Amino acid sequence: MKYWLMKTEPTTYSVDDLANESDLTTCWEGVRNYQARNLLRDEIEEGDRVLFYHSACKTPAVVGLATVARGGYPDHHAWDKKSHYFDPKSDPESPTWFMVDVKLDQKLERPVTLAELREEATRARSPLSDMVLLQKGSRLSVQPVTKKQFDRVVKMSQS
DNA sequence: GCCAACGTTGGC
């Protein structure tokens, strides 16, 4: 099992939106970055765990835990001309873009803010010290986290 | 709203 962090802008799609889905599940469509695409297509599998992160908002934070409900499959929005995510270069015969399904396990009791993550990362031997999210210039919308990082973030949400 | 960092595009 692997661990990931997925970013979403809450004004576009928030953890509450996911909580309001009838089956607590949504497809993670619209990723249009090749590095993230490769993860979605090749690495992310059913059962993997996800930190659900709110970005580009007043208080960026990990706000929920989710599980991958379906591994990588073609993002059909790419060839829907009416979709915001339409991409004329993506061919249904050989899809360019992929997505996964994620299911919400729980909203965190307490969001773990980016500021707290940064602070924790400065502590000696913190598992967060090499967290991708905290690296300068990092803006991958789907990124790997280690089990230790995942567990630490969960623990921070409980204290 | 600003701006640094990064990714993509396209002329050459």
Added chain:
DNA sequence: GCCAACGTTGGC
């Protein structure tokens, strides 16, 4: 293949 211009991300 280089690189300038442009677009996007996302913290602050």
